[in-house]
Amino acid sequence: MAGIEHKLEVDAATSRRLARVRRRDTEPELAVRRALHAAGFRYRVRNQDLPGSPDVANRSRRWAVFVHGCYWHHHPGCSRATVPKRNRDFWLEKFESNRLRDHRKSAELEQLGFRVITVWECETTESEIVDRVLLDPLSRFLSAQPSNGTT
Numbered sequence: 001m002a003g004i005e006h007k008l009e010v011d012a013a014t015s016r017r018l019a020r021v022r023r024r025d026t027e028p029e030l031a032v033r034r035a036l037h038a039a040g041f042r043y044r045v046r047n048q049d050l051p052g053s054p055d056v057a058n059r060s061r062r063w064a065v066f067v068h069g070c071y072w073h074h075h076p077g078c079s080r081a082t083v084p085k086r087n088r089d090f091w092l093e094k095f096e097s098n099r100l101r102d103h104r105k106s107a108e109l110e111q112l113g114f115r116v117i118t119v120w121e122c123e124t125t126e127s128e129i130v131d132r133v134l135l136d137p138l139s140r141f142l143s144a145q146p147s148n149g150t151t
Contacts, residue, residue, distance in 0.1 A: 024045075024055070026067070026069070026121075027124070028067050028069070028119070028121040028124040028125075029055050029056075029067045031124040032055070032056060032065060032067050032119050032124060032138075033045070033056060035138065036056065036065075036138065036142075039138070039139050041058070041138075041139075041142055042058065043056045043057060043058045043065075044056075044057055044058070044059070047064070050064065050109065050112075050114075051105045051108035051109050051112070052064075052066065052101075052102070052105025052106065052108070052109065054066055054109070054116070055067045057114070058142075061142070062113050062114045062115060063114060063115045063116070063117070063141070063142050064109050064114045064115070064116050064117075065116075065117050065118075065119060065138070066102070066106070066116070066117070066118045066119070067118075067119050067121070067124070068102070068118055068119070068120055068121065069121045070120055070121045070122050071121075072095075072098060073095075073098055073099065073102060073120075074095035074096075074098065074099060075120045075121070075122065078120065078122050080121065080122055081095075083095070102118070106118070115141065115142075115144070117137075117138065117141050117142075119138070
């Protein structure tokens with residue numbers, strides 16, 4: 001998709017609401033960073049020079065973590081991945097474009113030898129879930145040796 005061609009008409013209230021959405025240092029991102037740090041993993045959070053600008057990355061260990069909002073990245077099967085009623089076609093195209101971009105950027109990182117994992121916003125909400133659903137899989141994933149022999 002080259003670009004979204006539908007005209008989006010946004011009223012003032014919607015515009016103010018969307019302007020408050022943070023791009024980084026969100027609660028889900030901070031939860032992932034706290035969990036990684038507590039588990040002894042070290043990382044960088046400013047990764048604009050890597051494809052897709054991962055939220056968290058360790059360049060020497062060659063891993064990257066994307067923390068996706070369920071709404072904006074349209075998490076399949078998640079109740080938070082709603083579609084607005086107004087301008088529905090625009091939003092469906094926007095969400096599809098986001099998913100394609102996410103897939104493309106993960107593939108680019110993998111081509112560079114990175115292992116990539118996506119953590120969804122809904123997986124970071126309760127501390128019990130963070131430990132069971134987030135931290136254990138992240139620890140196993142990040143502790144594993146890269147398949148291409150790099151360290």
